[in-house]
Amino acid sequence: xxxxxxxxxxxxxxxxxxxxxxxxxxxxxxxxxxxxxxxxxxxxxxxxxxxxxxxxxxxxxxxxxxxxxxxxxxxxxxxxxxxxxxxxxxxxxxxxxxxxxxxxxxxxxxxxxxxxxxxxxxxxxxxxxxxxxxxxxxxxxxxxxxxxxxxxxxxxxxxxxxxxxxxxxxxxxxxxxxxxxxxxxxxxxxxxxxxxxxxxxxxxxxxxxxxxxxxxxxxxxxxxxxxxxxxxxxxxxxxxxxxxxxxxxxxxxxxxxxxxxxxxxxxxxxxxxxxxxxxxxxxxxxxxxxxxxxxxxxxxxxxxxxxxxxxxxxx
Amino acid sequence: xxxxxxxxxxxxxxxxxxxxxxxxxxxxxxxxxxxxxxxxxxxxxxxxxxxxxxxxxxxxxxxxxxxxxxxxxxxxxxxxxxxxxxxxxxxxxxxxxxxxxxxxxxxxxxxxxxxxxxxxxxxxxxxxxxxxxxxxxxxxxxxxxxxxxxxxxxxxxxxxxxxxxxxxxxxxxxxxxxxxxxxxxxxxxxxxxxxxxxxxxxxxxxxxxxxxxxxxxxxxxxxxxxxxxxxxxxxxxxxxxxxxxxxxxxxxxxxxxxxxxxxxxxxxxxxxxxxxxxxxxxxxxxxxxxxxxxxxxxxxxxxxxxxxxxxxxxxxxxxxxxxxxxxxxxxxxxxxxxxxxxxxxxxxxxxxxxxxxxxxxxxxxxxxxxxxxxxxxxxxxxxxxxxxxxxxxxxxxxxxxxxxxxxxxxxxxxxxxxxxxxxxxxxxxxxxxxxxxxxxxxxxxxxxxxxxxxxxxxxxxxxxxxxxxxxxxxxxxxxxxxxxxxxxxxxxxxxxxxxxxxxxxxxxxxxxxxxxxxxxxxxxxxxxxxxxxxxxxxxxxxxxxxxxxxxxxxxxxxxxxxxxxxxxxxxxxxxxxxxxxxxxxxxxxxxxxxxxxxxxxxxxxxxxxxxxxxxxxxxxxxxxxxxxxxxxxxxxxxxxxxxxxxxxxxxxxxxxxxxxxxx
Numbered sequence: 016x017x018x019x020x021x022x023x024x025x026x027x028x029x030x031x032x033x034x035x036x037x038x039x040x041x042x043x044x045x046x047x048x049x050x051x052x053x054x055x056x057x058x059x060x061x062x063x064x065x066x067x068x069x070x071x072x073x074x075x076x077x078x079x080x081x082x083x084x085x086x087x088x089x090x091x092x093x094x095x096x097x098x099x100x101x102x103x104x105x106x107x108x109x110x111x112x113x114x115x116x117x118x119x120x121x122x123x124x125x126x127x128x129x130x131x132x133x134x135x136x137x138x139x140x141x142x143x144x145x146x147x148x149x150x151x152x153x154x155x156x157x158x159x160x161x162x163x164x165x166x167x168x169x170x171x172x173x174x175x176x177x178x179x180x181x182x183x184x185x186x187x188x189x190x191x192x193x194x195x196x197x198x199x200x201x202x203x204x205x206x207x208x209x210x211x212x213x214x215x216x217x218x219x220x221x222x223x224x225x226x227x228x229x230x231x232x233x234x235x236x237x238x239x240x241x242x243x244x245x246x247x248x249x250x251x252x253x254x255x256x257x258x259x260x261x262x263x264x265x266x267x268x269x270x271x272x273x274x275x276x277x278x279x280x281x282x283x284x285x286x287x288x289x290x291x292x293x294x295x296x297x298x299x300x301x302x303x304x305x306x307x308x309x310x311x312x313x314x315x316x317x318x319x320x321x322x323x324x325x326x327x328x329x330x
Numbered sequence: 331x332x333x334x335x336x337x338x339x340x341x342x343x344x345x346x347x348x349x350x351x352x353x354x355x356x357x358x359x360x361x362x363x364x365x366x367x368x369x370x371x372x373x374x375x376x377x378x379x380x381x382x383x384x385x386x387x388x389x390x391x392x393x394x395x396x397x398x399x400x401x402x403x404x405x406x407x408x409x410x411x412x413x414x415x416x417x418x419x420x421x422x423x424x425x426x427x428x429x430x431x432x433x434x435x436x437x438x439x440x441x442x443x444x445x446x447x448x449x450x451x452x453x454x455x456x457x458x459x460x461x462x463x464x465x466x467x468x469x470x471x472x473x474x475x476x477x478x479x480x481x482x483x484x485x486x487x488x489x490x491x492x493x494x495x496x497x498x499x500x501x502x503x504x505x506x507x508x509x510x511x512x513x514x515x516x517x518x519x520x521x522x523x524x525x526x527x528x529x530x531x532x533x534x535x536x537x538x539x540x541x542x543x544x545x546x547x548x549x550x551x552x553x554x555x556x557x558x559x560x561x562x563x564x565x566x567x568x569x570x571x572x573x574x575x576x577x578x579x580x581x582x583x584x585x586x587x588x589x590x591x592x593x594x595x596x597x598x599x600x601x602x603x604x605x606x607x608x609x610x611x612x613x614x615x616x617x618x619x620x621x622x623x624x625x626x627x628x629x630x631x632x633x634x635x636x637x638x639x640x641x642x643x644x645x646x647x648x649x650x651x652x653x654x655x656x657x658x659x660x661x662x663x664x665x666x667x668x669x670x671x672x673x674x675x676x677x678x679x680x681x682x683x684x685x686x687x688x689x690x691x692x693x694x695x696x697x698x699x700x701x702x703x704x705x706x707x708x709x710x711x712x713x714x715x716x717x718x719x720x721x722x723x724x725x726x727x728x729x730x731x732x733x734x735x736x737x738x739x740x741x742x743x744x745x746x747x748x749x750x751x752x753x754x755x756x757x758x759x760x761x762x763x764x765x766x767x768x769x770x771x772x773x774x775x776x777x778x779x780x781x782x783x784x785x786x787x788x789x790x791x792x793x794x795x796x797x798x799x800x801x802x803x804x805x806x807x808x809x810x811x812x813x814x815x816x817x818x819x820x821x822x823x824x825x826x827x828x829x830x831x832x833x834x835x836x837x838x839x840x841x842x843x844x845x846x847x848x849x850x851x852x853x854x855x856x857x858x859x860x861x862x863x864x865x866x867x868x869x870x871x872x873x874x875x876x877x878x879x880x881x882x883x884x885x886x887x888x889x890x891x892x893x894x895x896x897x898x899x900x901x902x903x904x905x906x907x908x909x910x911x912x913x914x915x916x917x918x919x920x921x922x923x924x925x926x927x928x929x930x931x932x933x934x935x936x937x938x939x940x941x942x943x944x945x946x947x948x949x950x951x952x953x954x955x956x957x958x959x960x961x962x963x964x965x966x967x968x969x970x971x972x973x974x975x976x977x978x979x980x981x982x983x984x985x986x987x988x989x990x991x992x993x
Contacts, residue, residue, distance in 0.1 A: 229678065230725025231732065263623070263668035264676065265841040269729055289729040291778065291839065294676025295668065329674050 078154045079112055088179065088190035092118055095179055095190050104175070104196045106165055107204040108220050108237070113149065113159040115181065123157040129181040133163045134245075135196075137173045145218055145239035145247035149179075164220050164237070164247075165196045166207035202327040209302070209324060211310035216241040217250065217302065219326075222283060227290060227330045234288040236275055238302075251280040252305040258315045258322070259288055259298045266320050267291075293330050300324045363391050363450040367442045368472060373486060373990060374442075375956050378913060378943045381488040381497045381988040383518075384437045384445070384469075391450050392818065392861040392879055393465060395895055399431075399975045400569035401493060401523050402536040403438035403579075407973060409452060409820055410857055410883050410894050411464030414770040414828070415797070419459045421471045421558070422603060422637055423585060424656045424688075428611035428629035429576075430680045430772060430779045433569055437469070439562045439581035439609065441540040443499050443514040446472040452820055453801045454708075454746040454763035458639075458652055458692050461712050461742040461767045463799045463824060471558055473544050474503060474510035481505075484992040492984035493534070495520035508548035516540045522568070525979035526968030533568035533575055533617065552592050559584040568617070571975035572782045574627065577614035583607040598648075600640040608632045622841040623669070629662035629681065646699075650708075652692040659685045659719065660771045678839075680779055682723020684771045687715045690742075702753045710744040714768045716792070718775060726777055727792065730848075734792050740768045742796060748803075757816075758806040766798035773828050773849045778839040781830070783975050784930030786847040787838045788830050795851055799824040812867040819860035827855035827885060832928075855891055858882040868903075876901035883924065892929035895972050896922040896936075912944040922972050932977070937969035952993070959987040 082098040089095075098112040115124040129149040134141050146163035169175045178191035209217040223235040236255060239247045255275035261267045273287035290296060299322035301312035312324035365387055366374050373380040377387065385404040388394050396404035397412070408416045418436040419425065427434040452465040459466060481504050488497040496519050503512030518538045524530050539562070546556040560583040568575045585605035590597070613627040635656030642649045662681035668674075690712035698704045717737045718724040724736050744765030751758045769790075772779060776790035800823045807816030830847030838846050863877040878899045883891035902915025918938030925931035943960025966983040974980065 228725070229722050231729055261676070263670070263673060264666070264839055265622075266837070267839045268837040270836050271729055271732070291726060291729060292664075292666075292676050292678030293674070294666070295673050 078152050078158045078160075082112060085111075086177070086192050086194050088177075088192040089118075090188060090190045092188060093124070093190065094118060095181075097177075097192075097194075104165065104194055105199040106168060106196060107199055108162060108164055108222060110160065110162045112152070113161070113179075114157060115159075115183075124183055125151075125156040127159070127181045127183045129159055129179055131161065131163075132178045132180070132245075133165065133175060134178070135165065135167060135169065135173065135175050140244060142244040143247065145220070145237070145249075164205060164218065164239070166205060166218060167196070168198050169194070169196045202329055204326065206324065206326065209311050211302065211304075213304060213308075213310045215310070217311065218247060219255075219300075219302075219324075221326045223285075224288060224328070227288075227296075227328050229290055229293060232288045232290060233285065234275060234298075235283040235285045238284055249281055251277060253277075253284070254303045254307070255284050255286070256301040256303065256312075256314075257286060257288060257298055258300075259290065259296050260315060260321070261292075261294060262297055262321070263295060266315070268315075290328075290330075295327065295329045297321065298326045298328060300326070363393065365390055365448040365450065367445040367447055373988075375945065375947070375958070375990065376911070378941070378958070378960060379488075379962075379986055379988060380956075380958055380990065381442070381486060381499075384440065384442060384448075387442065388437065388448060388450075388467065392863075392877070393450055393452050393859075394467070395893075395973050397432075397893065397973045397975055398978065398980070399433060399571040400536070400567065400978075401520060401531075401534045401981075402538070402564070402567055403434055403569075405432050405435045406437060406467060407893055408450070408465035408467065409822065409859060410881050410891070411822075412893065414773060415462065415464040415767060415824075417460045417462040417466035419466065419468045420560075420583060420607075421585065422459055422468065422639075422654075423583070423605040423607065424460060424633055424635055424658070425581075425583065425607050425609070426631045426633060426658050426660060426771075428609040428631035428660065428662065429579075429613070430627070430629060430662045430776065431572060431574075431613075431782070433567075433572065433576060433613070434579050434609070434611050437467075438564070438579065439583065440469060440560060441499075441514075441516045441518075441538070441542075441562065443501060443516040443540060444469075444471055444542045444560050446470045453761075453803055453822070454744050454765045455748075455761075458650070458694065458708070458710070459654070460688070460690065461710060461714070461744060461765065463765065463767050463797060463801075463822065471542075471544065471560075472512075472514075473556060473558065474512050474546050475505055476507060476510055476546065476548050476554075477505045478507060479505040482993060484990055486988070486990040488986060488988040490520075490984055490986040492981050493520040493523035497988075510546045511544070513543045514541070523981050526963070526966045526982035528982065529968065529979070531570050531978065534570045536564060536567040538562070538564040538567075552590060554589045554591075556587045556589070557585070558587070571978045573618070573621070573780075574613045574615045574625075575617055577612045577616075579609070579611045581607065581609045596642055596644065598641040598643045600638070602636070602638040604636045606632075606634050623666050625664055625666045627662065627664050627680070629660075631658065631660045633658040646697055648696040648698075650692070650694040652694075653690070654692070655687075655689045657685065657687050659683065661720075678777065679720065679723040679726055680777050681771055682718050682726060682775055682777060683720035684723075684775050685717045685719050686771070687713075687717075689713050703749070703751045705747065705749050707747045708745075710742075710765070712742040713739065714742055715739040716768075716771075716774060718792075723775075723777075727775060727790070730789060731792060738774075738792055740796055742766050742768060746801075755809045755814075756807070757809075759804070761801075761803045763801040763803075764798070765801075766796040768796055769794045769828055769849070776849070778846075780840040780843060781847075781930070784830075784847075784928070785842070785844045786830065786832065787840050787843050787845070789833075789836070789846060789848045791849045794828055794849060795826040797824060797826045797828055797851070813865065815862075815864045817860065817862050820858070822857040824855045824857065825853070826851040827853075829885075829929075853886045855883065855885040857891065857894075871905050871907040873904045873906075874902075875904065881924075889928065890924045890926045892926040892931055893973060894924045894926075896920045896924065896934070902941075909947050910944070911946075912942075914940070914942040916940055919971050925972070931972070934970055934972050934974075934977070937967055937971070939967055939969070940964040954990075954992045956990040956992075957987070958989075959985075961985045 085099045086097040094116045096114045149161040152158040174193040204221040207218045218239040220237040224232040238250045269289040269291045275284035275286035312322040368374045395407040398404045449468040483502045499516035501514040522534045542560040544558045562581045564579045587603040590600040609631045611629040637654035639652040661683040666676040692710045694708035696706045746763030748761030774790045778787045803820040805818035831850040836846035859881045861879040865875040867873045881895040883894040897920040900917035904913045921936040922934045925933045941962045945958035948955040962984045970979045
């Protein structure tokens with residue numbers, strides 16, 4: 016393994032030298048250099064396999080570029096690696112990349128089928144959260160992708176646990192690990208425990224605008240319902256009215272916002288959010304069911320200056 | 331106060347009215363007026379108050395009224411029209427204020443020490459410097475002359491009691507056969523002023539410094555090159571009519587002019603000028619007792635331009651051709667600090683970095699029909715393009731106008747013709763004109779600009795049509811040995827009249843505002859004004875003068891337009907004997923009945939004021955000491971007039987003394 020590591024190191028170092036020398040070399044253009052470098056790296060990964068002891072930034076494939084290893088689950092046969100663009104899991108949307116490694120061969124498995132069960136083991140009960148099914152990445156068949164939306168922060172005594180059941184061929188396996196979920200930096204993007212007037216409980220997650228700017232912003236929201244403690248399916252056919260306000264500016268609002276609606280089932284609710292200036296905005300919401308009846312939130316008026324259902328954006 | 335007293339005074343009164351260059355003004359009013367600020371290096375001693383501000387000088391004109399937001403930097407109205415419809419230039423140079431709230435009209439960036447005279451033209455007569463509807467004021471810089479006068483200097487100082495205003499300045503000039511150079515320095519400082527009854531108007535103080543210099547070289551007998559620079563800085567200026575003041579307003583105005591005046595050729599005169607001016611305007615709300623939210627509002631306006639103008643005399647024709655161009659960038663922004671210190675500050679563009687590119691060709695012909703009559707025809711064709719330079723600024727406006735593009739090009743035209751007849755004591759002039767103007771940066775691209783008069787936030791509209799107007803004007807005057815009478819009148823029919831219209835769907839941004847108005851165009855509006863003046867030389871030293879003006883303005887639906895003056899009058903006596911000059915005058919307005927509720931006006935009461943002044947000069951060899959003293963609003967009347975923004979009252983009794991020593 017060390018020999019392999021050294022060879023890999025040497026190739027990478029020689030690539031760096033190439034880059035330094037590229038201004039001197041006449042025949043080799045920068046573009047060609049880049050291509051050569053990628054071929055080397057690809058060869059290195061495929062034939063030698065890179066497994067290093069410390070948790071590296073996975074330079075192996077493009078899909079995982081910019082991600083860090085956030086957890087590992089080991090059982091007798093495999094090690095499942097979980098990657099995310101940031102080192103911590105937060106309340107809200109978390110996109111996770113999975114890789115399944117065979118402990119014996121050291122190879123990554125490309126034909127597994129995975130299902131996962133993120134749960135929070137609270138003292139009084141155990142509950143899950145909204146999640147997507149795990150699918151294979153279209154870019155790299157050794158990487159699997161999914162998203163889950165934990166609603167609460169974990170603690171020492173009440174951790175989140177992700178269990179993954181997977182099959183390779185005819186055989187089934189399972190693995191799990193505890194993970195920490197922390198509060199996000201900035202305003203929260205997840206609203207859970209929304210009690211609808213129809214008796215249903217809803218969960219909303221703000222996906223866009225991720226980088227708000229002055230002007231017309233695309234707004235996108237996930238809408239789930241809590242069927243029971245373990246199941247949080249997506250809700251279809253509803254609509255979400257938005258009324259963005261600036262509480263510090265006498266509840267100033269912007270004009271021409273477009274309420275959120277789905278273009279098709281199992282999709283995000285999308286619309287347009289207009290922000291006239293930077294600062295703190297409260298996006299007041301009203302949730303309407305498929306019949307157009309308001310099940311949560313209220314309109315903003317002179318007297319009623321906020322809706323209990325809102326997201327805040329500060330930029 | 332005492333009506334009978336006023337009546338008696340009106341019958342016996344006269345006033346000084348320096349309207350024409352040095353000549354005794356027994357001539358009738360015409361559509362072009364000249365207000366003299368001074369000559370060479372010293373302020374105009376014929377003026378009642380030689381060291382008055384530019385605003386006070388300009389108010390002498392029939393056509394000009396001043397919108398006051400404070401004791402300084404008033405916005406000129408020409409023919410009842412605001413600066414969007416008029417053209418204020420400095421020596422032919424285009425220049426634009428940097429404040430979204432109009433706290434800095436162009437007249438606030440110069441001083442009387444920089445200027446020789448103001449040429450006020452009414453209506454399309456002002457079109458040689460740009461596209462205008464209402465008229466223009468061209469402030470001519472006090473340059474210099476080539477002579478063998480050598481060095482001369484003036485030192486002046488003045489004091490006014492009401493706001494304890496101090497004025498001090500000096501001008502030094504050298505005049506030689508082939509070179510001249512001069513420099514001026516002026517300082518003004520005032521505390522809060524008091525309205526009638528000793529009511530102190532808070533936040534009305536100001537301090538201002540101004541430096542200027544002109545240099546000229548005679549390259550050949552018929553070629554000169556001249557350079558001019560003005561640096562003007564006002565600090566700590568208060569605006570009692572507005573919720574904010576300014577911490578500083580700075581302007582740097584520079585130009586180089588090349589003149590060719592051949593004697594034998596067809597060309598009578600060819601003048602080319604290149605210029606640049608930059609203005610920085612910083613608003614400040616830290617001095618106010620209560621502010622709902624602290625905010626920083628700076629603005630910048632930079633203009634680069636040139637013109638090349640030539641005059642040709644051909645038989646009975648005097649032709650002028652002028653090609654001009656300018657490029658201006660206007661940017662203003664706002665940063666608001668919320669009361670919760672943990673919350674992020676809020677930022678927005680109020681003028682989204684708009685660039686204006688303008689090219690114009692102007693042609694004029696004065697055709698002499700006979701000794702007595704001439705016809706003047708002029709035409710101006712211009713291309714005017716606006717471009718929103720900042721992406722964030724463009725995206726803010728796209729919230730309102732999703733299909734808006736960054737650029738909009740406009741084509742502007744003006745055509746006018748006038749007939750003038752002079753014979754012995756009779757002078758008459760009749761004119762017709764048609765022209766358009768482009769919307770201003772605020773009207774096209776303003777973003778939530780608060781108007782303190784009507785308490786609305788204004789949003790611009792980039793796709794507004796050009797405003798165009800049809801204009802008819804008439805003036806006539808008759809003068810004989812001792813008496814003169816004149817009448818001057820103009821009528822404007824303005825199509826696509828741009829004004830803010832409330833939109834109930836939008837919610838205001840400014841805390842405490844009533845709502846949002848968006849600039850829209852009304853199908854048309856009518857404006858009419860007429861002025862009648864007379865003068866009579868009672869005996870050699872005493873002259874009586876009187877004037878009455880009437881203004882009318884209504885839109886297509888019969889609603890009153892804003893800023894229409896009620897009937898105004900002034901009358902008085904002027905005495906001039908030897909070294910002594912004095913005057914006593916009554917000025918007043920009738921009750922305002924034409925006012926626009928939609929624009930936040932509520933009508934003003936009638937008032938009359940009494941003013942008096944006296945002046946004397948002493949000669950010491952080649953040196954002259956000039957003293958002028960007087961009292962304004964002698965009865966300390968508390969009053970406000972139609973153009974006082976937010977009804978702030980005008981000054982109560984004020985005593986002044988101005989001294990000028992010239993060497």
